[in-house]
Amino acid sequence: MVVHWKLHRDGPMEEDVDPDLSVSIRSEGDRTVVAVSGEIDVYTAPKLREHLIDLVANGQYQLIVDLEAVDFLDSTGLGVLVGGLKRVRSHDGSLHLVCSQDRILKIFRITGLTKVFPIHSNIDEALAAGADS
Amino acid sequence: MSTIEVRFSPLTAHVRTARLVALSVARRARIEEEQLDEVRLAVGETCSRAVGVHISRGVDDPITMRLSDERDHFTIEVINTGTLADDPTAAMDLVEASSRALAEGALDSDSMPAGFGLAVVSGLVEDLFVTSDGGRTTVRMSWPMASALPDLAEPTAS
Numbered sequence: 001m002v003v004h005w006k007l008h009r010d011g012p013m014e015e016d017v018d019p020d021l022s023v024s025i026r027s028e029g030d031r032t033v034v035a036v037s038g039e040i041d042v043y044t045a046p047k048l049r050e051h052l053i054d055l056v057a058n059g060q061y062q063l064i065v066d067l068e069a070v071d072f073l074d075s076t077g078l079g080v081l082v083g084g085l086k087r088v089r090s091h092d093g094s095l096h097l098v099c100s101q102d103r104i105l106k107i108f109r110i111t112g113l114t115k116v117f118p119i120h121s122n123i124d125e126a127l128a129a130g131a132d133s
Numbered sequence: 134m135s136t137i138e139v140r141f142s143p144l145t146a147h148v149r150t151a152r153l154v155a156l157s158v159a160r161r162a163r164i165e166e167e168q169l170d171e172v173r174l175a176v177g178e179t180c181s182r183a184v185g186v187h188i189s190r191g192v193d194d195p196i197t198m199r200l201s202d203e204r205d206h207f208t209i210e211v212i213n214t215g216t217l218a219d220d221p222t223a224a225m226d227l228v229e230a231s232s233r234a235l236a237e238g239a240l241d242s243d244s245m246p247a248g249f250g251l252a253v254v255s256g257l258v259e260d261l262f263v264t265s266d267g268g269r270t271t272v273r274m275s276w277p278m279a280s281a282l283p284d285l286a287e288p289t290a291s
Contacts, residue, residue: 039149041148041149041152041177041181042148042181042184042185043146043148045243049243072152072173072174074174074178074181074250075178075181075250075253076181076245076250078231078245079243079244079245079249080243082231082234082235082243082245083243084243086235103170106170107174107253110253110256110257111230111256112228112229112231112232113231116231116232116235
């Protein structure tokens, strides 16, 4: 089951609830926080991709993707995050990640993507980081 | 030796099921707890790759995942139709490939380079063999079972 809510920009903007992957989007000042929960794999990654594409199409270029509630992430999910980063960078934007789980961080480490994405251990740290970094 | 074989249609939705089965069987095979995440990711990558190969070639045949424990090792084989000739997996530099994915390619392309998933597996699993034979490709991964490891908790005489 997929439920969509599209609300005002300054409140919770959108929530997409699904047993496999849920995505909740909200504004925090000039930043947009994309909170993801569930498993990001070859089946669910296209949904995250669509959300990131929509945000950039709507002029949201300062993104924080919160992976704290993500239980699984594979290379397909990495591809979607890399694609999101490419899109926001083309508008001089940024894409920060929030992740403290070693099981998720491991794939970023072995692929060298820890040097590409600013990765924060909690959302407050990500919000405090410069939006233009 | 005990063996479990799972065959599934080449649908991306079934990859999660394959991961869950592999995780459950790996637990029963007494794989070390810290290696279970590796098993799950390795199975996810290999099954995603197999599904992708079947879809891209229009092959409806099922993919086979065979899990077995023999003596001191737990082994998972993922078998798909199609040879490996057009799938560059050998010695990929993951860091270089990641950089390339970010720097190159169309803006609307969210895919990592071909073979990236299997290269991730090679970074995770020491005991990995990929073979192509008779129009099929087999990815074979093995992990030591806990009972085969030295018993570090063995009491010492005082």
